[in-house]
Amino acid sequence: MTATLLDGKKIAAEIREEVGVKVKEFVQSGGPTPCLTAVLVGEDPASQVYVRNKSRACEKAGIDGRTLRLPVETTEQELLDVVRNLNADPAVHGILVQLPLPKDGNGGKGFDERLVLDAVDPRKDVDAFSPVNVGLLMQGRPRFLPCTPHGIVQLLHRENLSVAGKHVVVVGRSDIVGKPMAMMLAQRDGSCGPKVANATVTIAHSRTANLAEICRSADVLVAAVGVPEMIGGDMISDGAVVIDVGINRVADGAGGYKLVGDVNFDEAAKKASAITPVPGGVGPLTIAMLLHNTLLAAQAIFKK
Ligand SMILES: Nc1nc(=O)c2c([nH]1)NC[C@@H]1CN(c3ccc(C(=O)N[C@@H](CCC(=O)O)C(=O)O)cc3)C=[N+]21
Incomplete structure:
Protein backbone atom coordinates (compact mmCIF):
# COMPACT_ATOMS: atom_id res chain seq x y z
CA MET A 1 0.00 0.00 0.00
CA THR A 2 1.20 3.51 -0.67
CA ALA A 3 0.14 5.96 1.97
CA THR A 4 -1.88 9.12 1.52
CA LEU A 5 -0.09 12.09 3.02
CA LEU A 6 -2.05 13.72 5.85
CA ASP A 7 -1.33 17.39 5.31
CA GLY A 8 -1.26 18.83 8.83
CA LYS A 9 0.05 22.12 7.60
CA LYS A 10 -2.92 22.63 5.30
CA ILE A 11 -5.50 21.62 7.92
CA ALA A 12 -3.77 23.85 10.47
CA ALA A 13 -4.10 26.77 8.07
CA GLU A 14 -7.83 26.06 7.73
CA ILE A 15 -8.27 25.95 11.50
CA ARG A 16 -6.29 29.16 11.96
CA GLU A 17 -8.50 30.80 9.36
CA GLU A 18 -11.61 29.66 11.27
CA VAL A 19 -10.19 30.90 14.56
CA GLY A 20 -9.38 34.21 12.89
CA VAL A 21 -13.01 34.64 11.81
CA LYS A 22 -14.25 33.84 15.33
CA VAL A 23 -11.73 36.25 16.85
CA LYS A 24 -13.03 38.99 14.58
CA GLU A 25 -16.64 38.27 15.56
CA PHE A 26 -15.72 38.21 19.24
CA VAL A 27 -13.95 41.55 19.05
CA GLN A 28 -16.77 43.08 16.98
CA SER A 29 -19.24 42.00 19.64
CA GLY A 30 -17.30 44.03 22.22
CA GLY A 31 -14.84 41.40 23.44
CA PRO A 32 -11.21 42.21 24.18
CA THR A 33 -8.50 41.22 21.71
CA PRO A 34 -7.48 37.73 22.84
CA CYS A 35 -3.94 37.78 24.19
CA LEU A 36 -1.52 34.87 24.50
CA THR A 37 1.71 35.44 26.38
CA ALA A 38 4.51 32.92 26.00
CA VAL A 39 7.28 32.88 28.56
CA LEU A 40 10.61 31.78 27.11
CA VAL A 41 13.54 31.28 29.46
CA GLY A 42 17.00 30.97 27.91
CA GLU A 43 17.99 30.52 24.29
CA ASP A 44 17.19 26.97 23.24
CA PRO A 45 17.11 27.16 19.41
CA ALA A 46 14.14 24.80 18.95
CA SER A 47 12.11 26.73 21.53
CA GLN A 48 12.92 29.98 19.77
CA VAL A 49 11.64 28.61 16.45
CA TYR A 50 8.47 27.37 18.09
CA VAL A 51 7.77 30.61 19.94
CA ARG A 52 8.39 32.64 16.79
CA ASN A 53 6.00 30.42 14.77
CA LYS A 54 3.40 30.79 17.46
CA SER A 55 3.62 34.56 17.62
CA ARG A 56 3.36 34.83 13.83
CA ALA A 57 0.29 32.57 13.85
CA CYS A 58 -1.31 34.71 16.58
CA GLU A 59 -0.80 37.85 14.58
CA LYS A 60 -2.44 36.37 11.48
CA ALA A 61 -5.48 35.29 13.50
CA GLY A 62 -5.95 38.70 15.13
CA ILE A 63 -4.65 37.48 18.48
CA ASP A 64 -2.19 39.58 20.47
CA GLY A 65 0.78 37.19 20.75
CA ARG A 66 3.37 38.35 23.21
CA THR A 67 6.65 36.74 24.16
CA LEU A 68 8.41 37.43 27.44
CA ARG A 69 12.06 36.52 26.92
CA LEU A 70 13.87 35.92 30.19
CA PRO A 71 17.62 35.32 30.54
CA VAL A 72 18.86 31.90 31.58
CA GLU A 73 20.04 33.49 34.86
CA THR A 74 16.42 34.10 35.92
CA THR A 75 15.76 32.56 39.33
CA GLU A 76 12.83 30.30 40.05
CA GLN A 77 11.36 32.96 42.34
CA GLU A 78 11.60 35.57 39.59
CA LEU A 79 9.95 33.20 37.12
CA LEU A 80 7.13 32.48 39.57
CA ASP A 81 6.62 36.23 40.01
CA VAL A 82 6.43 36.67 36.23
CA VAL A 83 3.74 33.97 36.01
CA ARG A 84 1.78 35.47 38.91
CA ASN A 85 1.87 38.91 37.31
CA LEU A 86 0.48 37.41 34.11
CA ASN A 87 -2.24 35.66 36.14
CA ALA A 88 -3.21 39.04 37.59
CA ASP A 89 -3.07 40.94 34.29
CA PRO A 90 -6.62 41.23 32.91
CA ALA A 91 -5.30 41.89 29.38
CA VAL A 92 -3.66 38.44 29.26
CA HIS A 93 -6.01 35.51 28.52
CA GLY A 94 -3.58 32.68 27.82
CA ILE A 95 -0.22 31.89 29.40
CA LEU A 96 2.27 29.40 27.98
CA VAL A 97 5.53 28.59 29.75
CA GLN A 98 7.71 27.16 27.01
CA LEU A 99 9.14 23.75 27.85
CA PRO A 100 11.68 22.47 28.51
CA LEU A 101 12.93 25.07 30.99
CA PRO A 102 16.72 25.30 30.68
CA LYS A 103 18.63 22.71 32.73
CA ASP A 104 21.31 25.30 33.55
CA GLY A 105 18.76 27.94 34.62
CA ASN A 106 17.92 29.13 38.14
CA GLY A 107 21.58 29.72 39.02
CA GLY A 108 22.64 26.32 37.64
CA LYS A 109 20.18 24.39 39.79
CA GLY A 110 17.52 24.06 37.10
CA PHE A 111 13.83 24.81 37.62
CA ASP A 112 11.17 22.77 39.32
CA GLU A 113 9.01 22.57 36.19
CA ARG A 114 5.97 21.26 38.05
CA LEU A 115 6.08 24.17 40.50
CA VAL A 116 6.27 26.73 37.71
CA LEU A 117 3.48 25.14 35.62
CA ASP A 118 1.27 24.81 38.71
CA ALA A 119 1.57 28.57 39.23
CA VAL A 120 -0.36 29.26 36.00
CA ASP A 121 -4.00 30.18 36.63
CA PRO A 122 -6.02 27.20 35.28
CA ARG A 123 -8.37 29.62 33.47
CA LYS A 124 -5.37 30.89 31.49
CA ASP A 125 -3.74 27.46 31.11
CA VAL A 126 -4.08 27.15 27.32
CA ASP A 127 -1.66 24.19 27.29
CA ALA A 128 -4.10 22.29 29.57
CA PHE A 129 -1.23 21.17 31.79
CA SER A 130 -2.76 22.08 35.16
CA PRO A 131 -4.15 19.28 37.34
CA VAL A 132 -7.60 20.89 37.28
CA ASN A 133 -7.68 20.93 33.49
CA VAL A 134 -6.26 17.41 33.23
CA GLY A 135 -8.92 16.22 35.69
CA LEU A 136 -11.74 17.90 33.77
CA LEU A 137 -10.48 16.26 30.57
CA MET A 138 -10.29 12.87 32.23
CA GLN A 139 -13.92 13.21 33.30
CA GLY A 140 -15.05 14.10 29.80
CA ARG A 141 -15.88 17.74 30.55
CA PRO A 142 -12.78 19.55 29.37
CA ARG A 143 -12.20 23.28 29.71
CA PHE A 144 -9.23 23.28 27.34
CA LEU A 145 -8.11 20.34 25.23
CA PRO A 146 -4.33 19.86 25.20
CA CYS A 147 -3.05 21.29 21.91
CA THR A 148 -1.17 18.38 20.33
CA PRO A 149 -3.76 15.65 21.00
CA HIS A 150 -6.52 18.05 19.99
CA GLY A 151 -4.69 18.80 16.75
CA ILE A 152 -4.56 15.05 16.05
CA VAL A 153 -8.28 14.68 16.80
CA GLN A 154 -9.03 17.53 14.39
CA LEU A 155 -6.85 15.95 11.72
CA LEU A 156 -8.62 12.59 12.05
CA HIS A 157 -12.02 14.29 12.04
CA ARG A 158 -11.35 16.46 9.03
CA GLU A 159 -9.88 13.53 7.07
CA ASN A 160 -12.94 11.40 7.94
CA LEU A 161 -10.79 8.85 9.72
CA SER A 162 -12.93 7.25 12.40
CA VAL A 163 -11.35 5.53 15.40
CA ALA A 164 -14.62 4.08 16.75
CA GLY A 165 -14.17 0.44 17.66
CA LYS A 166 -10.66 0.48 16.24
CA HIS A 167 -7.44 -0.40 18.00
CA VAL A 168 -5.33 2.70 18.57
CA VAL A 169 -1.81 2.16 19.90
CA VAL A 170 -0.27 5.25 21.48
CA VAL A 171 3.47 4.84 21.86
CA GLY A 172 4.55 7.22 24.63
CA ARG A 173 2.98 8.15 27.95
CA SER A 174 3.95 11.78 28.45
CA ASP A 175 1.65 14.18 30.27
CA ILE A 176 1.70 16.42 27.19
CA VAL A 177 0.78 13.90 24.49
CA GLY A 178 0.57 10.18 25.28
CA LYS A 179 -1.66 10.19 28.35
CA PRO A 180 -4.24 12.78 27.21
CA MET A 181 -4.27 11.35 23.66
CA ALA A 182 -5.19 7.88 24.94
CA MET A 183 -7.90 9.29 27.20
CA MET A 184 -9.44 11.47 24.50
CA LEU A 185 -9.70 8.73 21.89
CA ALA A 186 -11.26 6.31 24.37
CA GLN A 187 -14.04 8.75 25.40
CA ARG A 188 -17.57 7.43 25.06
CA ASP A 189 -19.18 10.45 23.46
CA GLY A 190 -16.63 12.59 21.68
CA SER A 191 -16.65 15.19 24.45
CA CYS A 192 -12.92 15.56 23.88
CA GLY A 193 -13.25 16.65 20.29
CA PRO A 194 -15.65 16.17 17.40
CA LYS A 195 -16.96 12.62 16.84
CA VAL A 196 -13.50 11.15 17.41
CA ALA A 197 -14.23 8.69 20.20
CA ASN A 198 -14.87 5.10 21.19
CA ALA A 199 -11.45 3.75 20.30
CA THR A 200 -9.90 0.75 22.02
CA VAL A 201 -6.61 2.18 23.22
CA THR A 202 -3.32 0.60 24.18
CA ILE A 203 -0.62 2.74 25.74
CA ALA A 204 2.82 1.38 24.89
CA HIS A 205 6.16 2.80 26.01
CA SER A 206 9.87 2.17 26.40
CA ARG A 207 9.32 -0.79 28.76
CA THR A 208 6.67 -2.51 26.65
CA ALA A 209 7.54 -6.11 25.84
CA ASN A 210 6.86 -7.11 22.21
CA LEU A 211 6.53 -3.50 21.13
CA ALA A 212 6.74 -4.35 17.42
CA GLU A 213 3.99 -6.94 17.72
CA ILE A 214 1.69 -4.57 19.61
CA CYS A 215 2.30 -1.81 17.11
CA ARG A 216 1.48 -4.20 14.28
CA SER A 217 -1.92 -4.80 15.86
CA ALA A 218 -2.78 -1.10 15.58
CA ASP A 219 -5.36 0.24 13.15
CA VAL A 220 -4.12 3.68 14.15
CA LEU A 221 -0.62 4.19 15.50
CA VAL A 222 0.29 7.40 17.34
CA ALA A 223 4.04 7.71 17.87
CA ALA A 224 5.02 10.15 20.61
CA VAL A 225 8.25 8.85 22.10
CA GLY A 226 10.86 11.41 21.09
CA VAL A 227 13.25 8.86 19.62
CA PRO A 228 14.23 9.60 15.99
CA GLU A 229 12.74 7.11 13.51
CA MET A 230 12.22 4.46 16.17
CA ILE A 231 9.08 3.05 14.53
CA GLY A 232 10.18 1.06 11.51
CA GLY A 233 8.15 -0.40 8.67
CA ASP A 234 8.17 -3.81 10.39
CA MET A 235 6.08 -2.30 13.21
CA ILE A 236 3.23 -1.15 10.98
CA SER A 237 0.46 -3.30 9.58
CA ASP A 238 -0.79 -2.93 6.03
CA GLY A 239 -3.33 -0.14 5.80
CA ALA A 240 -2.73 1.37 9.24
CA VAL A 241 -3.06 5.10 9.86
CA VAL A 242 0.20 6.51 11.23
CA ILE A 243 0.35 9.74 13.23
CA ASP A 244 3.90 10.88 13.92
CA VAL A 245 4.18 13.33 16.82
CA GLY A 246 7.99 13.28 17.00
CA ILE A 247 9.96 16.41 16.18
CA ASN A 248 13.61 15.38 16.41
CA ARG A 249 16.54 17.44 15.20
CA VAL A 250 19.24 15.21 13.78
CA ALA A 251 22.46 15.93 11.88
CA ASP A 252 21.86 16.15 8.13
CA GLY A 253 25.37 15.01 7.22
CA ALA A 254 26.24 18.44 5.80
CA GLY A 255 27.00 20.22 9.04
CA GLY A 256 23.41 21.28 9.61
CA TYR A 257 20.34 19.56 11.00
CA LYS A 258 17.07 18.20 9.71
CA LEU A 259 13.79 17.34 11.38
CA VAL A 260 12.68 13.74 11.57
CA GLY A 261 9.78 12.13 13.36
CA ASP A 262 9.57 9.09 15.61
CA VAL A 263 8.57 7.05 12.55
CA ASN A 264 10.83 5.98 9.72
CA PHE A 265 8.75 7.76 7.10
N1 LIG B 1 4.41 24.87 27.05
C1 LIG B 1 4.65 24.22 25.92
N2 LIG B 1 3.62 23.92 25.08
C2 LIG B 1 3.85 23.26 23.91
O1 LIG B 1 2.90 22.98 23.16
C3 LIG B 1 5.18 22.89 23.58
C4 LIG B 1 6.21 23.21 24.48
N3 LIG B 1 5.91 23.86 25.64
N4 LIG B 1 7.48 22.86 24.22
C5 LIG B 1 7.86 22.17 23.02
C6 LIG B 1 6.73 21.40 22.39
C7 LIG B 1 6.93 21.15 20.92
N5 LIG B 1 5.92 21.94 20.24
C8 LIG B 1 5.91 22.19 18.87
C9 LIG B 1 4.90 22.86 18.25
C10 LIG B 1 4.94 23.15 16.89
C11 LIG B 1 5.98 22.74 16.11
C12 LIG B 1 6.01 23.04 14.67
O2 LIG B 1 5.34 23.93 14.18
N6 LIG B 1 6.82 22.32 13.89
C13 LIG B 1 6.99 22.52 12.47
C14 LIG B 1 8.47 22.71 12.15
C15 LIG B 1 9.14 23.76 12.95
C16 LIG B 1 10.67 23.77 12.76
O3 LIG B 1 11.11 24.06 11.63
O4 LIG B 1 11.39 23.46 13.74
C17 LIG B 1 6.48 21.30 11.73
O5 LIG B 1 6.41 20.22 12.34
O6 LIG B 1 6.14 21.42 10.56
C18 LIG B 1 7.01 22.05 16.72
C19 LIG B 1 6.98 21.78 18.08
C20 LIG B 1 5.14 22.54 21.17
N7 LIG B 1 5.52 22.23 22.41
Whole structure:
Protein backbone atom coordinates (compact mmCIF):
# COMPACT_ATOMS: atom_id res chain seq x y z
CA MET A 1 0.00 0.00 0.00
CA THR A 2 1.20 3.51 -0.67
CA ALA A 3 0.14 5.96 1.97
CA THR A 4 -1.88 9.12 1.52
CA LEU A 5 -0.09 12.09 3.02
CA LEU A 6 -2.05 13.72 5.85
CA ASP A 7 -1.33 17.39 5.31
CA GLY A 8 -1.26 18.83 8.83
CA LYS A 9 0.05 22.12 7.60
CA LYS A 10 -2.92 22.63 5.30
CA ILE A 11 -5.50 21.62 7.92
CA ALA A 12 -3.77 23.85 10.47
CA ALA A 13 -4.10 26.77 8.07
CA GLU A 14 -7.83 26.06 7.73
CA ILE A 15 -8.27 25.95 11.50
CA ARG A 16 -6.29 29.16 11.96
CA GLU A 17 -8.50 30.80 9.36
CA GLU A 18 -11.61 29.66 11.27
CA VAL A 19 -10.19 30.90 14.56
CA GLY A 20 -9.38 34.21 12.89
CA VAL A 21 -13.01 34.64 11.81
CA LYS A 22 -14.25 33.84 15.33
CA VAL A 23 -11.73 36.25 16.85
CA LYS A 24 -13.03 38.99 14.58
CA GLU A 25 -16.64 38.27 15.56
CA PHE A 26 -15.72 38.21 19.24
CA VAL A 27 -13.95 41.55 19.05
CA GLN A 28 -16.77 43.08 16.98
CA SER A 29 -19.24 42.00 19.64
CA GLY A 30 -17.30 44.03 22.22
CA GLY A 31 -14.84 41.40 23.44
CA PRO A 32 -11.21 42.21 24.18
CA THR A 33 -8.50 41.22 21.71
CA PRO A 34 -7.48 37.73 22.84
CA CYS A 35 -3.94 37.78 24.19
CA LEU A 36 -1.52 34.87 24.50
CA THR A 37 1.71 35.44 26.38
CA ALA A 38 4.51 32.92 26.00
CA VAL A 39 7.28 32.88 28.56
CA LEU A 40 10.61 31.78 27.11
CA VAL A 41 13.54 31.28 29.46
CA GLY A 42 17.00 30.97 27.91
CA GLU A 43 17.99 30.52 24.29
CA ASP A 44 17.19 26.97 23.24
CA PRO A 45 17.11 27.16 19.41
CA ALA A 46 14.14 24.80 18.95
CA SER A 47 12.11 26.73 21.53
CA GLN A 48 12.92 29.98 19.77
CA VAL A 49 11.64 28.61 16.45
CA TYR A 50 8.47 27.37 18.09
CA VAL A 51 7.77 30.61 19.94
CA ARG A 52 8.39 32.64 16.79
CA ASN A 53 6.00 30.42 14.77
CA LYS A 54 3.40 30.79 17.46
CA SER A 55 3.62 34.56 17.62
CA ARG A 56 3.36 34.83 13.83
CA ALA A 57 0.29 32.57 13.85
CA CYS A 58 -1.31 34.71 16.58
CA GLU A 59 -0.80 37.85 14.58
CA LYS A 60 -2.44 36.37 11.48
CA ALA A 61 -5.48 35.29 13.50
CA GLY A 62 -5.95 38.70 15.13
CA ILE A 63 -4.65 37.48 18.48
CA ASP A 64 -2.19 39.58 20.47
CA GLY A 65 0.78 37.19 20.75
CA ARG A 66 3.37 38.35 23.21
CA THR A 67 6.65 36.74 24.16
CA LEU A 68 8.41 37.43 27.44
CA ARG A 69 12.06 36.52 26.92
CA LEU A 70 13.87 35.92 30.19
CA PRO A 71 17.62 35.32 30.54
CA VAL A 72 18.86 31.90 31.58
CA GLU A 73 20.04 33.49 34.86
CA THR A 74 16.42 34.10 35.92
CA THR A 75 15.76 32.56 39.33
CA GLU A 76 12.83 30.30 40.05
CA GLN A 77 11.36 32.96 42.34
CA GLU A 78 11.60 35.57 39.59
CA LEU A 79 9.95 33.20 37.12
CA LEU A 80 7.13 32.48 39.57
CA ASP A 81 6.62 36.23 40.01
CA VAL A 82 6.43 36.67 36.23
CA VAL A 83 3.74 33.97 36.01
CA ARG A 84 1.78 35.47 38.91
CA ASN A 85 1.87 38.91 37.31
CA LEU A 86 0.48 37.41 34.11
CA ASN A 87 -2.24 35.66 36.14
CA ALA A 88 -3.21 39.04 37.59
CA ASP A 89 -3.07 40.94 34.29
CA PRO A 90 -6.62 41.23 32.91
CA ALA A 91 -5.30 41.89 29.38
CA VAL A 92 -3.66 38.44 29.26
CA HIS A 93 -6.01 35.51 28.52
CA GLY A 94 -3.58 32.68 27.82
CA ILE A 95 -0.22 31.89 29.40
CA LEU A 96 2.27 29.40 27.98
CA VAL A 97 5.53 28.59 29.75
CA GLN A 98 7.71 27.16 27.01
CA LEU A 99 9.14 23.75 27.85
CA PRO A 100 11.68 22.47 28.51
CA LEU A 101 12.93 25.07 30.99
CA PRO A 102 16.72 25.30 30.68
CA LYS A 103 18.63 22.71 32.73
CA ASP A 104 21.31 25.30 33.55
CA GLY A 105 18.76 27.94 34.62
CA ASN A 106 17.92 29.13 38.14
CA GLY A 107 21.58 29.72 39.02
CA GLY A 108 22.64 26.32 37.64
CA LYS A 109 20.18 24.39 39.79
CA GLY A 110 17.52 24.06 37.10
CA PHE A 111 13.83 24.81 37.62
CA ASP A 112 11.17 22.77 39.32
CA GLU A 113 9.01 22.57 36.19
CA ARG A 114 5.97 21.26 38.05
CA LEU A 115 6.08 24.17 40.50
CA VAL A 116 6.27 26.73 37.71
CA LEU A 117 3.48 25.14 35.62
CA ASP A 118 1.27 24.81 38.71
CA ALA A 119 1.57 28.57 39.23
CA VAL A 120 -0.36 29.26 36.00
CA ASP A 121 -4.00 30.18 36.63
CA PRO A 122 -6.02 27.20 35.28
CA ARG A 123 -8.37 29.62 33.47
CA LYS A 124 -5.37 30.89 31.49
CA ASP A 125 -3.74 27.46 31.11
CA VAL A 126 -4.08 27.15 27.32
CA ASP A 127 -1.66 24.19 27.29
CA ALA A 128 -4.10 22.29 29.57
CA PHE A 129 -1.23 21.17 31.79
CA SER A 130 -2.76 22.08 35.16
CA PRO A 131 -4.15 19.28 37.34
CA VAL A 132 -7.60 20.89 37.28
CA ASN A 133 -7.68 20.93 33.49
CA VAL A 134 -6.26 17.41 33.23
CA GLY A 135 -8.92 16.22 35.69
CA LEU A 136 -11.74 17.90 33.77
CA LEU A 137 -10.48 16.26 30.57
CA MET A 138 -10.29 12.87 32.23
CA GLN A 139 -13.92 13.21 33.30
CA GLY A 140 -15.05 14.10 29.80
CA ARG A 141 -15.88 17.74 30.55
CA PRO A 142 -12.78 19.55 29.37
CA ARG A 143 -12.20 23.28 29.71
CA PHE A 144 -9.23 23.28 27.34
CA LEU A 145 -8.11 20.34 25.23
CA PRO A 146 -4.33 19.86 25.20
CA CYS A 147 -3.05 21.29 21.91
CA THR A 148 -1.17 18.38 20.33
CA PRO A 149 -3.76 15.65 21.00
CA HIS A 150 -6.52 18.05 19.99
CA GLY A 151 -4.69 18.80 16.75
CA ILE A 152 -4.56 15.05 16.05
CA VAL A 153 -8.28 14.68 16.80
CA GLN A 154 -9.03 17.53 14.39
CA LEU A 155 -6.85 15.95 11.72
CA LEU A 156 -8.62 12.59 12.05
CA HIS A 157 -12.02 14.29 12.04
CA ARG A 158 -11.35 16.46 9.03
CA GLU A 159 -9.88 13.53 7.07
CA ASN A 160 -12.94 11.40 7.94
CA LEU A 161 -10.79 8.85 9.72
CA SER A 162 -12.93 7.25 12.40
CA VAL A 163 -11.35 5.53 15.40
CA ALA A 164 -14.62 4.08 16.75
CA GLY A 165 -14.17 0.44 17.66
CA LYS A 166 -10.66 0.48 16.24
CA HIS A 167 -7.44 -0.40 18.00
CA VAL A 168 -5.33 2.70 18.57
CA VAL A 169 -1.81 2.16 19.90
CA VAL A 170 -0.27 5.25 21.48
CA VAL A 171 3.47 4.84 21.86
CA GLY A 172 4.55 7.22 24.63
CA ARG A 173 2.98 8.15 27.95
CA SER A 174 3.95 11.78 28.45
CA ASP A 175 1.65 14.18 30.27
CA ILE A 176 1.70 16.42 27.19
CA VAL A 177 0.78 13.90 24.49
CA GLY A 178 0.57 10.18 25.28
CA LYS A 179 -1.66 10.19 28.35
CA PRO A 180 -4.24 12.78 27.21
CA MET A 181 -4.27 11.35 23.66
CA ALA A 182 -5.19 7.88 24.94
CA MET A 183 -7.90 9.29 27.20
CA MET A 184 -9.44 11.47 24.50
CA LEU A 185 -9.70 8.73 21.89
CA ALA A 186 -11.26 6.31 24.37
CA GLN A 187 -14.04 8.75 25.40
CA ARG A 188 -17.57 7.43 25.06
CA ASP A 189 -19.18 10.45 23.46
CA GLY A 190 -16.63 12.59 21.68
CA SER A 191 -16.65 15.19 24.45
CA CYS A 192 -12.92 15.56 23.88
CA GLY A 193 -13.25 16.65 20.29
CA PRO A 194 -15.65 16.17 17.40
CA LYS A 195 -16.96 12.62 16.84
CA VAL A 196 -13.50 11.15 17.41
CA ALA A 197 -14.23 8.69 20.20
CA ASN A 198 -14.87 5.10 21.19
CA ALA A 199 -11.45 3.75 20.30
CA THR A 200 -9.90 0.75 22.02
CA VAL A 201 -6.61 2.18 23.22
CA THR A 202 -3.32 0.60 24.18
CA ILE A 203 -0.62 2.74 25.74
CA ALA A 204 2.82 1.38 24.89
CA HIS A 205 6.16 2.80 26.01
CA SER A 206 9.87 2.17 26.40
CA ARG A 207 9.32 -0.79 28.76
CA THR A 208 6.67 -2.51 26.65
CA ALA A 209 7.54 -6.11 25.84
CA ASN A 210 6.86 -7.11 22.21
CA LEU A 211 6.53 -3.50 21.13
CA ALA A 212 6.74 -4.35 17.42
CA GLU A 213 3.99 -6.94 17.72
CA ILE A 214 1.69 -4.57 19.61
CA CYS A 215 2.30 -1.81 17.11
CA ARG A 216 1.48 -4.20 14.28
CA SER A 217 -1.92 -4.80 15.86
CA ALA A 218 -2.78 -1.10 15.58
CA ASP A 219 -5.36 0.24 13.15
CA VAL A 220 -4.12 3.68 14.15
CA LEU A 221 -0.62 4.19 15.50
CA VAL A 222 0.29 7.40 17.34
CA ALA A 223 4.04 7.71 17.87
CA ALA A 224 5.02 10.15 20.61
CA VAL A 225 8.25 8.85 22.10
CA GLY A 226 10.86 11.41 21.09
CA VAL A 227 13.25 8.86 19.62
CA PRO A 228 14.23 9.60 15.99
CA GLU A 229 12.74 7.11 13.51
CA MET A 230 12.22 4.46 16.17
CA ILE A 231 9.08 3.05 14.53
CA GLY A 232 10.18 1.06 11.51
CA GLY A 233 8.15 -0.40 8.67
CA ASP A 234 8.17 -3.81 10.39
CA MET A 235 6.08 -2.30 13.21
CA ILE A 236 3.23 -1.15 10.98
CA SER A 237 0.46 -3.30 9.58
CA ASP A 238 -0.79 -2.93 6.03
CA GLY A 239 -3.33 -0.14 5.80
CA ALA A 240 -2.73 1.37 9.24
CA VAL A 241 -3.06 5.10 9.86
CA VAL A 242 0.20 6.51 11.23
CA ILE A 243 0.35 9.74 13.23
CA ASP A 244 3.90 10.88 13.92
CA VAL A 245 4.18 13.33 16.82
CA GLY A 246 7.99 13.28 17.00
CA ILE A 247 9.96 16.41 16.18
CA ASN A 248 13.61 15.38 16.41
CA ARG A 249 16.54 17.44 15.20
CA VAL A 250 19.24 15.21 13.78
CA ALA A 251 22.46 15.93 11.88
CA ASP A 252 21.86 16.15 8.13
CA GLY A 253 25.37 15.01 7.22
CA ALA A 254 26.24 18.44 5.80
CA GLY A 255 27.00 20.22 9.04
CA GLY A 256 23.41 21.28 9.61
CA TYR A 257 20.34 19.56 11.00
CA LYS A 258 17.07 18.20 9.71
CA LEU A 259 13.79 17.34 11.38
CA VAL A 260 12.68 13.74 11.57
CA GLY A 261 9.78 12.13 13.36
CA ASP A 262 9.57 9.09 15.61
CA VAL A 263 8.57 7.05 12.55
CA ASN A 264 10.83 5.98 9.72
CA PHE A 265 8.75 7.76 7.10
CA ASP A 266 9.96 6.00 3.95
CA GLU A 267 9.46 2.54 5.41
CA ALA A 268 6.12 3.40 7.02
CA ALA A 269 4.71 5.05 3.90
CA LYS A 270 4.99 1.71 2.06
CA LYS A 271 2.71 0.01 4.60
CA ALA A 272 0.34 2.67 5.92
CA SER A 273 -2.88 3.83 4.27
CA ALA A 274 -2.28 7.37 5.56
CA ILE A 275 0.60 9.05 7.36
CA THR A 276 1.57 12.48 8.72
CA PRO A 277 4.90 13.92 7.57
CA VAL A 278 7.49 15.66 9.75
CA PRO A 279 7.70 18.59 9.36
CA GLY A 280 4.28 19.69 8.15
CA GLY A 281 2.21 17.20 10.13
CA VAL A 282 1.25 17.41 13.78
CA GLY A 283 3.48 20.40 14.69
CA PRO A 284 1.49 23.07 12.83
CA LEU A 285 -1.76 21.64 14.22
CA THR A 286 -0.46 22.10 17.77
CA ILE A 287 -0.08 25.81 17.13
CA ALA A 288 -3.52 26.09 15.53
CA MET A 289 -5.16 24.53 18.60
CA LEU A 290 -3.22 26.86 20.87
CA LEU A 291 -4.86 29.80 19.10
CA HIS A 292 -8.24 28.11 19.50
CA ASN A 293 -7.66 27.74 23.26
CA THR A 294 -6.59 31.36 23.57
CA LEU A 295 -9.89 32.47 22.03
CA LEU A 296 -11.78 30.13 24.40
CA ALA A 297 -9.91 31.61 27.37
CA ALA A 298 -10.73 35.16 26.31
CA GLN A 299 -14.40 34.26 25.75
CA ALA A 300 -14.67 32.57 29.17
CA ILE A 301 -13.05 35.48 31.00
CA PHE A 302 -15.18 38.03 29.06
CA LYS A 303 -18.43 36.28 30.03
CA LYS A 304 -17.70 36.67 33.74
N1 LIG B 1 4.41 24.87 27.05
C1 LIG B 1 4.65 24.22 25.92
N2 LIG B 1 3.62 23.92 25.08
C2 LIG B 1 3.85 23.26 23.91
O1 LIG B 1 2.90 22.98 23.16
C3 LIG B 1 5.18 22.89 23.58
C4 LIG B 1 6.21 23.21 24.48
N3 LIG B 1 5.91 23.86 25.64
N4 LIG B 1 7.48 22.86 24.22
C5 LIG B 1 7.86 22.17 23.02
C6 LIG B 1 6.73 21.40 22.39
C7 LIG B 1 6.93 21.15 20.92
N5 LIG B 1 5.92 21.94 20.24
C8 LIG B 1 5.91 22.19 18.87
C9 LIG B 1 4.90 22.86 18.25
C10 LIG B 1 4.94 23.15 16.89
C11 LIG B 1 5.98 22.74 16.11
C12 LIG B 1 6.01 23.04 14.67
O2 LIG B 1 5.34 23.93 14.18
N6 LIG B 1 6.82 22.32 13.89
C13 LIG B 1 6.99 22.52 12.47
C14 LIG B 1 8.47 22.71 12.15
C15 LIG B 1 9.14 23.76 12.95
C16 LIG B 1 10.67 23.77 12.76
O3 LIG B 1 11.11 24.06 11.63
O4 LIG B 1 11.39 23.46 13.74
C17 LIG B 1 6.48 21.30 11.73
O5 LIG B 1 6.41 20.22 12.34
O6 LIG B 1 6.14 21.42 10.56
C18 LIG B 1 7.01 22.05 16.72
C19 LIG B 1 6.98 21.78 18.08
C20 LIG B 1 5.14 22.54 21.17
N7 LIG B 1 5.52 22.23 22.41
